[in-house]
Amino acid sequence: MTKVSMTVNGKAVSGEAEGRTLLVEFLREGQGLTGTHVGCDTSQCGACTVHVNGEAVKSCTMFAADAEGAEVTTIEGMANADGSLGTIQQAFQDYHGLQCGFCTPGMVMIAADLLKNNPNPTEHEIRDYLEGNICRCTGYHNIVKAIQAAAGQSVPAVAAE
Template identity: 80%
Template sequence: MTKVTMTVNGKAASGDVEGRTLLVQFLRENLRLTGTHVGCDTSQCGACVVHVNGKAVKACTMLAAEADGAEVVTIEGMAGADGSLNTIQQAFQDHHGLQCGFCTPGMVMSAAALLSENPKPTETEVREYLEGNICRCTGYHNIVKAIMAASGQDVGVIAAE
């Protein structure tokens, strides 16, 4: 077992892990941060996306030990201290960008990473960026719309949700 220490959502977190323990397992099982989901085993679906040192990372594809010393942000760290939804989360609710909610944490984390890189993405840029996030419920329509709305763009011209 190896001891790992990292900052998760602004708080120090540590635990003993096996060498093979994935970051997502550490978050879900050791820290009980179950908002980060596991939807596949081939790094395709993106339900497990978190931010590690400011970059979007699939937490199923990184060992917990690799995140030793890192700053990690999960979906639980996205809302305001008073529980209020942030701009992206609010846009997902306003535009019905989620149904079953399982892919949603990864979508929100990917969207946040996209908007930090590209504050006003086009529809095509949003769709390309979401290549690594699969949603089975929404047909992506309202997810793309929500992300564009969160970037401050007028989405009124897009067919009504």
């Protein structure tokens, strides 16, 4: 075991990690930040997406020790300072961008990464960027709408059907 230190959601943290300790294990089990989910554990589903030094990564496919000294942001870091939902989170609520919610932390994190790189994406660009994030409930339509809304685009109302 070695000591690993990093900044998570703006706060300096440290903990013990083995070489094989994954970043997601360090966050969930070491730091109690269970908002980041483990879905497939094979780097397919994206539920574990977090930002490392400002870039989206799958935290189940990175070792905690490789994030030594990094700035890490998880879903817990996406809320506003007063605890209210951040813009993307609020848009997911407003546009029903979730059903069971399991994929949502990863969806919000990948959406934030997209909007940082491309603040006004087309629908096609949004769908393309979600390639590594799997949702088994929504069929993606409302997730795409939520991201369009978070980008400030006018979005057709969600049909009550």
